[in-house]
Amino acid sequence: MKSMLRLVLLLAPAVVLTGCGKGEVSFADDIDPVFQKHCVSCHSEAGEGATASAYLMTDYNNVMKGTAHGRVVVPGSRMSSSLYLVVAGKTAPEIRMPPHNDESFAEGRGVMLSAATIELIGLWIDQGAKNN
Numbered sequence: 001m002k003s004m005l006r007l008v009l010l011l012a013p014a015v016v017l018t019g020c021g022k023g024e025v026s027f028a029d030d031i032d033p034v035f036q037k038h039c040v041s042c043h044s045e046a047g048e049g050a051t052a053s054a055y056l057m058t059d060y061n062n063v064m065k066g067t068a069h070g071r072v073v074v075p076g077s078r079m080s081s082s083l084y085l086v087v088a089g090k091t092a093p094e095i096r097m098p099p100h101n102d103e104s105f106a107e108g109r110g111v112m113l114s115a116a117t118i119e120l121i122g123l124w125i126d127q128g129a130k131n132n
Contacts, residue, residue: 025124026132027060034117035063038098049097060131075129078122088118 025031035043035057042049043057050056054068063083066072074080084090086097089112098111113121124130 024130024132025120025127027124027130028132030120031124032060034113034121038111038113042098064129064131073125073129076126078125081125081129084118084122084125087113087121 039049039057041047043055044050045056045058055066055072056062064071064073072081072083078084078088082091086095089096096112098113
């Protein structure tokens with residue numbers, strides 16, 4: 001039993017680091033579809049999010065460009081990336097994205113990303129936020 005526990009403890013970090021079997025995360029195949037579905041309606045030229053923050057999410061270059069206040073993706077560090085922090089709910093409720101605070105729920109637009117999707121965005125950033 002001790003050897004089984006020791007094996008589990010040794011393998012657990014490896015499983016976490018590999019994202020439970022997920023290899024390299026692709027911007028085109030994995031991340032951009034999420035942004036197109038959940039973010040672009042507000043973060044495009046005429047959208048509320050673009051007006052408020054000057055942040056466009058219409059393509060890779062705009063995602064990486066950031067806001068009027070600076071970049072929001074720090075390749076290699078999800079915890080230094082405000083994009084990850086706002087989708088993972090690690091900020092004040094009123095700035096979480098996509099909006100899912102009381103006001104957005106009342107407007108019928110309160111949809112939080114799934115834990116798996118949030119983790120995928122985090123993995124993409126940790127893997128260098130590549131345009132792949």
